[in-house]
Amino acid sequence: MADINVSPAQRRPLSGTAVTGAEPAGREPAYELIELMFFAYRDFVGDPDHVLERYQFGRAHHRVLHFVFRHPEIRVADLLDILKITKQSLARVLKELIDQGFILQKEGQVDRRQRLLAVTDKGKALALELAKLQTERFARAIAQSGTTRDQAVRFLYAMIDPERREDVTRMITQADRALRGKER
Amino acid sequence: MADINVSPAQRRPLSGTAVTGAEPAGREPAYELIELMFFAYRDFVGDPDHVLERYQFGRAHHRVLHFVFRHPEIRVADLLDILKITKQSLARVLKELIDQGFILQKEGQVDRRQRLLAVTDKGKALALELAKLQTERFARAIAQSGTTRDQAVRFLYAMIDPERREDVTRMITQADRALRGKER
DNA sequence: TCGAATATGTCAACATGGCTGACATAAATG
DNA sequence: CATTTATGTCAGCCATGTTGACATATTCGA
Structure with a gap:
């Protein structure tokens, strides 16, 4: 598949730890x-x-x-x-x-x-x-x-501004409830 | 608050997956x-x-x-x-x-x-x-x-029109080579 | 060598979809 | 009843896309 992802020099902070932003210093531009x-x-x-x-x-x-x-x-x-x-x-x-x-x-x-x-x-x-x-x-x-649907959801969700996420979540679940209620 | 961003096991599928019988198109809209x-x-x-x-x-x-x-x-x-x-x-x-x-x-x-x-x-x-x-x-x-960078890359890549993917791959790798060559 | 093709620039006009400001109307609310 | 609220509307501006036509310089092929 994609051998698109051949960036070296990029093995760092992306895993655990800092949920709130990590060091803004020397990250390689993605x-x-x-x-x-x-x-x-x-x-x-x-x-x-x-x-x-x-x-x-x-x-x-x-x-x-x-x-x-x-x-x-x-x-x-x-x-x-x-x-x-x-x-x-x-x-x-x-x-x-x-x-x-x-x-x-x-x-x-x-x-x-x-x-x-x-x-x-x-x-x-x-x-x-x-x-x-x-x-x-x-x-x-x-x-x-080879991702799961759930990973895609979580990834896109985490791309949204943190302050807005709650609103988005509420909006989506409300819409789902409303539509399900209508159709069944 | 039914948060989107929880572990996979806790999430109920908001859309998709459910095989609810005779759909005219088969797949639930995502x-x-x-x-x-x-x-x-x-x-x-x-x-x-x-x-x-x-x-x-x-x-x-x-x-x-x-x-x-x-x-x-x-x-x-x-x-x-x-x-x-x-x-x-x-x-x-x-x-x-x-x-x-x-x-x-x-x-x-x-x-x-x-x-x-x-x-x-x-x-x-x-x-x-x-x-x-x-x-x-x-x-x-x-x-x-909790995704890996690699999964994100593969997912976004696969969102692109199949006919265009090769061009995109080539463009990105060429640009990377050109910039690395310049800066190092 | 000359005519055609190519790479780029430019002028003019138009479409879409944002924006601000001002104002109108109807209904709710204190 | 006066004010606030929800919505609509007019007028004009801005950013960024489009098509069409044409100009210029340069390269390329017969």
């Missing part, structure tokens, strides 16, 4: 990992891009569709918080997703100021199609790299 | 991995962003600086091939990097049509500073996730 991350992510988001062209959607649409799909009846403010964009940026792509019938808005029951967002059947179908593409890439990568 | 990849990459590129603000540079500048640093005397055409952007897009950011003294151009020796690109000392310093930030994130992630 060019290989940096570049692999760049190319991996490019291909990871590249798959959906082709499909999205059919509807003249871009990556911004994909992100909105995905997180609305995963969080049915999500409030606009919460979606903005996940995406970390402004409402003006969201408005453009959201309008197109609504106009083309992928997402719909409902007035909040308890708070009628809220416009709760959810995918339509059409939106769900597209979100699933895109998720499937990316899932297959992960499945291939895990199988071919 | 929402967890998809979203972790999204957040991980966001933070991965987020670190350099702050530093780049000092020079009013964006991510496009970062990518150009990085690959020119890694491939001294690279031809414009080869840089475009790595970045997969048009020469017009490159021109804008490259001009700023040259004007501010981070990159310089030399006329090709064998082919005088070529404008070979290389970083200046100033450019090298910035490229190293940015690479160091991302290296530290990887080191933390590897240590905290």
Whole structure:
């Protein structure tokens, strides 16, 4: 397989000990990992891009569709918080997703100021199609790299800013619960 | 808090694995991995962003600086091939990097049509500073996730489109050789 | 040696998806 | 009832991608 990993001079702190950062001093730059991350992510988001062209959607649409799909009846403010964009940026792509019938808005029951967002059947179908593409890439990568799915999860999780990890965990588990509750 | 980052035995599969009967596609969507990849990459590129603000540079500048640093005397055409952007897009950011003294151009020796690109000392310093930030994130992630560096490399490598992997491997090893040859 | 191909640069226009600032509206809340 | 909150919207700017057309210098092949 990959004899890509032939860096010498790199046998140190990566094992146990310092959970909080290790010495920032003389570490060799991890060019290989940096570049692999760049190319991996490019291909990871590249798959959906082709499909999205059919509807003249871009990556911004994909992100909105995905997180609305995963969080049915999500409030606009919460979606903005996940995406970390402004409402003006969201408005453009959201309008197109609504106009083309992928997402719909409902007035909040308890708070009628809220416009709760959810995918339509059409939106769900597209979100699933895109998720499937990316899932297959992960499945291939895990199988071919000899890693376990769990290791991949832990590794990617640990790449996230420590302060944000709890939020991410909560978000994912909540979404899973909500979707499981809906479908079963 | 159902923490993602616990030992494998304790984790229940949030998605995947479960063979729940007649799936139309077979595999459960790996929402967890998809979203972790999204957040991980966001933070991965987020670190350099702050530093780049000092020079009013964006991510496009970062990518150009990085690959020119890694491939001294690279031809414009080869840089475009790595970045997969048009020469017009490159021109804008490259001009700023040259004007501010981070990159310089030399006329090709064998082919005088070529404008070979290389970083200046100033450019090298910035490229190293940015690479160091991302290296530290990887080191933390590897240590905290209990993966090996090698597993991370193999996993990210396997996330790349199969047809592209050989090119990526060749590019990385060539760059490593070139840089080692220069510095030692 | 000359014409074609190549490497690069540049001008112009446009698309996408970020941003800020200002303001409007409806509903909740004290 | 006044204020706050949730959301929408208009207007304009910025960064970074695109296509198309064309210019220049240099190399290369017949």
